Amino acid sequence: MCDSCGCDHGPGGVTIALPGGRPAAVAEDHQHGKTLRVEQEVLGKNNHLAARNREWFRAHNILALNLVSSPGSGKTTILEQTIRRLSGAIPVAVIEGDQQTLLDAERIDATGVPVVQVNTGAGCHLDAGMVHRALHALTPPDHSLLLIENVGNLVCPAMFDLGEAAKAVIISVTEGEDKPLKYPAMFAAARLCLINKIDLLPHLDFSVERCLEYARRANPDLTFFILSARTGDGMDGWLTWLHDAVRPAA
Numbered sequence: 001m002c003d004s005c006g007c008d009h010g011p012g013g014v015t016i017a018l019p020g021g022r023p024a025a026v027a028e029d030h031q032h033g034k035t036l037r038v039e040q041e042v043l044g045k046n047n048h049l050a051a052r053n054r055e056w057f058r059a060h061n062i063l064a065l066n067l068v069s070s071p072g073s074g075k076t077t078i079l080e081q082t083i084r085r086l087s088g089a090i091p092v093a094v095i096e097g098d099q100q101t102l103l104d105a106e107r108i109d110a111t112g113v114p115v116v117q118v119n120t121g122a123g124c125h126l127d128a129g130m131v132h133r134a135l136h137a138l139t140p141p142d143h144s145l146l147l148i149e150n151v152g153n154l155v156c157p158a159m160f161d162l163g164e165a166a167k168a169v170i171i172s173v174t175e176g177e178d179k180p181l182k183y184p185a186m187f188a189a190a191r192l193c194l195i196n197k198i199d200l201l202p203h204l205d206f207s208v209e210r211c212l213e214y215a216r217r218a219n220p221d222l223t224f225f226i227l228s229a230r231t232g233d234g235m236d237g238w239l240t241w242l243h244d245a246v247r248p249a250a
């Protein structure tokens with residue numbers, strides 16, 4: 001029995017510790033059974049819709065990638081540069097996710113590829129149902145690449161399968177190399193990891209080697225691309241991967 005509220009569930013989930021590993025007395029937040037049940041139902045429904053999206057992508061030979069990162073790491077810039085550099089060699093369509101505004105969709109629209117903006121309001125991530133509805137508006141062509149820019153957030157999007165072939169997590173060198181240690185679930189859920197803004201390395205104490213090591217601790221199978229969307233350095237490796245991954249029409 002829990003002392004503070006009398007529920008049947010002891011303190012769960014959250015632990016609090018002090019630097020140096022000293023124990024702290026408090027463990028907050030109870031994981032009540034009802035909260036867990038609702039979360040399981042939400043994720044279960046999402047997984048069902050994600051499986052339908054995945055089947056649709058498979059049937060239409062569409063490679064869907066889910067781009068996840070903190071706000072400002074360069075997702076939209078990478079999309080803009082990727083689309084420009086592919087220069088029509090692969091048909092591309094984009095779903096943009098943000099809480100508010102059409103700003104990113106306008107940037108993608110300027111590149112000339114089809115784009116749909118999903119505004120999540122207070123929501124901190126895209127879900128499979130939103131992607132399903134966006135696909136009705138977008139109707140991407142067969143044998144194409146679908147790039148989904150998720151809401152900027154290194155936490156919630158890790159839990160929500162959209163039906164994508166892979167999550168690509170982007171970290172920029174201005175964020176500090178410790179992010180894979182702090183948000184391991186996102187790096188564990190991703191197959192690809194792009195380290196962006198390397199043009200800024202001379203001005204920072206960011207260690208690419210340490211970042212790679214921390215990311216591999218969360219997920220030893222990650223494929224890395226180390227690049228600058230600003231200067232184009234390292235973009236070739238990313239573009240080659242895309243060329244190889246999108247299967248052309250038989």
Ligand SMILES: Nc1nc2c(ncn2[C@@H]2O[C@H](COP(=O)(O)OP(=O)(O)O)[C@@H](O)[C@H]2O)c(=O)[nH]1
Pocket residue numbers: 069070071072073074075076077078152196197198199200227228229230231
């Ligand atoms: N120096 C530098 N700035 C970048 C690079 N990529 C993006 N930015 C800048 O970072 C800011 C956020 O980029 P944006 O693409 O909007 O990030 P998003 O929020 O993840 O979509 C913008 O001012 C970009 O111009 C890069 O490779 N180098």
Ligand SMILES: [Mg+2]
Pocket residue numbers: 075076077104149
């Ligand atoms: Mg953006």
